[in-house]
Amino acid sequence: MSKTFYQRVIDIIKSIPEGKVPTHGQIAAYAGNSHASRQFAYILHSSSRKQNLPWHRVVNSKGSISLKPGYGYELQKEMLKDEEIIFNKLESNKWIMDYHIHTTLSDGKGNHDAYIRMAQKRKIDEIGFSDHLCLKKVSWAMELSQISSMIETINHLKKNSKVVIKLGVEMDYFPGFEDKIKEIIAGIPFDYVIGSVHFINDWTVDHPDNISEYEKWDVYELYKVYFNLVQQTANSKLFDIIGHPDLIKKFGFKPKRDISDLLEETAEIFKNSGICIEINTSGLTKPCKEIYPSKKLLKMCFDKGVPVTLGSDAHRPQDIGQHFDEAIKLIKEIGYIEIVQFTKRKRKFIRI
Numbered sequence: 370m371s372k373t374f375y376q377r378v379i380d381i382i383k384s385i386p387e388g389k390v391p392t393h394g395q396i397a398a399y400a401g402n403s404h405a406s407r408q409f410a411y412i413l414h415s416s417s418r419k420q421n422l423p424w425h426r427v428v429n430s431k432g433s434i435s436l437k438p439g440y441g442y443e444l445q446k447e448m449l450k451d452e453e454i455i456f457n458k459l460e461s462n463k464w465i466m467d468y469h470i471h472t473t474l475s476d477g478k479g480n481h482d483a484y485i486r487m488a489q490k491r492k493i494d495e496i497g498f499s500d501h502l503c504l505k506k507v508s509w510a511m512e513l514s515q516i517s518s519m520i521e522t523i524n525h526l527k528k529n530s531k532v533v534i535k536l537g538v539e540m541d542y543f544p545g546f547e548d549k550i551k552e553i554i555a556g557i558p559f560d561y562v563i564g565s566v567h568f569i570n571d572w573t574v575d576h577p578d579n580i581s582e583y584e585k586w587d588v589y590e591l592y593k594v595y596f597n598l599v600q601q602t603a604n605s606k607l608f609d610i611i612g613h614p615d616l617i618k619k620f621g622f623k624p625k626r627d628i629s630d631l632l633e634e635t636a637e638i639f640k641n642s643g644i645c646i647e648i649n650t651s652g653l654t655k656p657c658k659e660i661y662p663s664k665k666l667l668k669m670c671f672d673k674g675v676p677v678t679l680g681s682d683a684h685r686p687q688d689i690g691q692h693f694d695e696a697i698k699l700i701k702e703i704g705y706i707e708i709v710q711f712t713k714r715k716r717k718f719i720r721i
């Protein structure tokens with residue numbers, strides 16, 4: 370083999386940045402000989418250690434991990450995971466994350482380990498725990514005093530799990546309490562913060578015990594009040610993600626009047642605030658039988674360039690990733706080609 374081909378291959382491999390996973394063939398072709406993949410494999414194999422190459426970023430022609438199980442596969446996978454490589458072509462063909470999960474710390478029915486086991490079983494690559502945190506004292510949220518042990522648990526899981534683990538939270542927004550919320554968030558090393566509206570004054574709108582409250586409202590007025598709070602949540606710029614943006618439809622109360630203007634105004638505020646919205650699949654199991662947000666609102670968000678994440682709002686391990694096929698089908702149909710991944714409150718776009 371010519372020395373120049375060798376040197377070119379080495380230079381190219383050295384320059385592969387974190388986050389990219391080119392194939393053998395692509396590198397061989399780039400080095401000037403697309404038929405030299407055998408020579409390429411030899412160079413990669415013989416020189417990786419000597420030259421300190423980021424060999425693990427090179428994948429096979431199918432876009433999969435190039436080494437065989439028992440012969441480096443596990444190491445390569447681990448190294449890619451450490452770099453949070455979104456190997457959308459590796460193994461499952463797409464990277465799936467579930468960012469909305471409640472454990473026994475708040476109102477969920479499973480502990481962290483049970484969720485992780487289920488995520489592995491369902492081939493979900495990344496999960497974020499997002500237990501409730503609420504300034505009002507409620508039975509379904511964790512206490513502020515539990516936060517340090519939560520951080521410790523998650524940090525341990527981050528290091529020891531086969532699934533990528535994120536530290537999230539679902540926090541209630543209350544108008545006028547922005548400073549307090551900000552102060553709490555600032556003290557915790559979250560990967561992302563979901564801002565949700567569950568309350569209208571003292572009424573928890575999504576609690577089944579309080580359905581009769583809906584009868585007291587003109588539904589259109591109620592939607593206006595709810596979306597106004599959601600808009601304020603986005604405008605507060607305290608959060609990374611808006612949780613279940615149209616939760617008010619949960620029990621199937623729908624206004625008779627057209628709400629297009631209200632939705633349009635809300636989507637515009639999402640765009641201007643720079644927030645990401647959550648595709649929350651739990652609505653499909655509720656009386657509204659619809660993903661949050663509705664297709665109509667989602668389409669408006671897409672048209673304005675509002676990004677999305679995925680969440681099941683799991684309260685039991687078996688809820689993890691529920692109806693994600695449907696969610697991904699919906700967002701693709703609308704035109705989305707990317708979803709957002711969060712790490713330490715920074716975004717990365719991942720192709721779906």
Ligand SMILES: [Zn+2]
Nearest residue numbers: 539565612613
């Ligand atoms: Zn919620």
Ligand SMILES: [Zn+2]
Nearest residue numbers: 469471539682
């Ligand atoms: Zn939730």
